[in-house]
Amino acid sequence: MGNYKEITTVNQWQNIFDESKDKAILVFKHSTTCPVSAHAYGEFTAFNNSIESYLVKVIENRAVSNEISKDLGIQHESPQAFVIANSDIVWNASHWKITKKELDKVTASL
Numbered sequence: 001m002g003n004y005k006e007i008t009t010v011n012q013w014q015n016i017f018d019e020s021k022d023k024a025i026l027v028f029k030h031s032t033t034c035p036v037s038a039h040a041y042g043e044f045t046a047f048n049n050s051i052e053s054y055l056v057k058v059i060e061n062r063a064v065s066n067e068i069s070k071d072l073g074i075q076h077e078s079p080q081a082f083v084i085a086n087s088d089i090v091w092n093a094s095h096w097k098i099t100k101k102e103l104d105k106v107t108a109s110l
Contacts, residue, residue, distance in 0.1 A: 004028070004044075004053040008060075010067045016054060017071055017087065024085040024110045026053040026103070029065055031078040040079035040098040047103040051083070051110060083107065 007013050007027075016025060028044045031037040058065040058078050069076040072084070077094040083106055084090065091106045
């Protein structure tokens with residue numbers, strides 16, 4: 001999936017979160033130092049769908065990661081993935097539960 005965009009600022013996140021009112025989005029929070037996150041990143045990048053997809057590197061962009069947790073009202077984990085529609089979480093998973101198969105299943109009905 002080379003078709004994701006990286007979120008590096010809180011302003012970018014706020015704009016993307018606002019966009020989720022009109023269309024579903026996928027956000028993947030990734031720790032670049034964690035082997036479990038590296039595995040989940042492989043699953044995320046193997047996923048290929050037309051849903052707008054975004055990556056947040058949690059160590060390098062901690063403020064963005066914290067803002068996402070605050071806005072969504074969900075505790076931070078890493079790795080962590082969300083499908084957001086109508087500015088609300090419709091699906092989320094963390095660690096080993098982030099798989100291409102699960103992403104395919106969740107996004108099939110969007």
